[in-house]
Every structure is written in structure tokens, then in C-alpha cells.
Amino acid sequence: MLVSDITSGGSIPLLEKTLAFTEARHRMLATNIANVTTPGYRMQQLDPGGFQAALKKAAEQRAAGGAFEMPRTDQVDVDDAGFLQVTPTEEPAENVLFHDGTNARIERQMAMLAENTMMHRAASELLQNRFERLASAIRGRMR
Numbered sequence: 451m452l453v454s455d456i457t458s459g460g461s462i463p464l465l466e467k468t469l470a471f472t473e474a475r476h477r478m479l480a481t482n483i484a485n486v487t488t489p490g491y492r493m494q495q496l497d498p499g500g501f502q503a504a505l506k507k508a509a510e511q512r513a514a515g516g517a518f519e520m521p522r523t524d525q526v527d528v529d530d531a532g533f534l535q536v537t538p539t540e541e542p543a544e545n546v547l548f549h550d551g552t553n554a555r556i557e558r559q560m561a562m563l564a565e566n567t568m569m570h571r572a573a574s575e576l577l578q579n580r581f582e583r584l585a586s587a588i589r590g591r592m593r
Contacts, residue, residue, distance in 0.1 A: 463518050464509055465577040470534035471501050471526070472570035478538045479563045486556050493559070494538035498569065501526050 475496045485491040504520050512518040520528050527535045 460580065462577065462580055464505055465573050465580070467505060467508075467520065467528075467534055468573040469570065469577065471496070471498075471536065472566055472573065474534070474536040475566050476563070476570065478536075479559055479566060482541075482559050483556065483563070486559065493541040493555075495541040496525055496536055496538050498566075500524075 475498070478494050478496055482493045500523050504523050504526055508518050508520045520526065520534075522528075525537055525539060527537075529535050
């Protein structure tokens with residue numbers, strides 16, 4: 451059994467893709483927040499629900515004996531090297547545009563940032579736990 455077989459099984463690939471998505475979403479949210487007062491700036495979005503649905507399909511496909519391959523969506527794709535590629539879309543205005551032509555609401559962006567931070571922290575802690583278990587198994591000691 452190769453190391454790649456160990457690291458590509460179980461929940462590790464799902465957690466890696468989740469971390470890549472939350473990292474990209476965090477950068478996008480930070481850009482939105484930085485440009486909240488820029489006239490004419492339109493907020494970008496990455497849909498966590500769409501990403502989670504694609505991740506679920508990939509996990510179900512692998513559970514059925516197939517390979518772990520994330521389906522392509524309008525915001526998420528996986529390149530030939532296996533890296534997650536994201537393409538944010540413009541966030542639609544909830545009601546009307548503000549007087550400066552933006553669709554910015556700082557409160558909503560900060561709430562999404564907090565949600566994204568929790569999702570990233572949970573995935574990173576789970577991934578760290580998986581790697582600690584692997585290290586322990588390699589050393590021959592179980593807790």
C-alpha cells in the first residue's frame with residue numbers, strides 16, 4: 451500500500467477540498483470587505499451550498515467504488531493536478547443598489563466571514579486529527 455493510497459482514502463480528500471474552498475472564499479470575502487466603500491464595486495460570492503453538494507456527489511461516487519472526482523459547477527472546478535479552482539460570481543443585489551452603485555452590505559459580509567472561519571476551523575481540526583492518527587499508526591502506538 452502506497453502513502454498516496456492512505457492519504458487519498460477516507461475523509462482526507464474531502465477535508466482538503468473543504469480547506470481549499472474556505473481559503474478561496476475567505477480571500478473573496480476579504481476583498482469584498484476591503485471594497486465596501488468603493489463606488490460601483492459589486493460584491494462577489496462563492497456558494498458554500500453548491501460546493502457542499504458537489505463534494506457530496508464526489509463522496510457518493512467514491513463510496514460506490516468510483517474515483518473521487520468533484521463535478522464541475524459554475525463556481526468550482528478541479529484542475530488536472532487535482533487542485534480546486536474557484537470562480538466567484540457577482541452577488542445579486544438583495545433589493546436595490548445603494549446611492550454609489552454598490553450592492554455592499556458590510557454586516558452580511560462580516561457574518562459570512564464568521565461562518566466561513568468556523569467551517570475552515572472545523573475542517574482543519576478534523577484534518578489535523580486524521581494526520582495525527584496516521585502518524586501514531588506509523589510509529590506503532592495507538593492512543
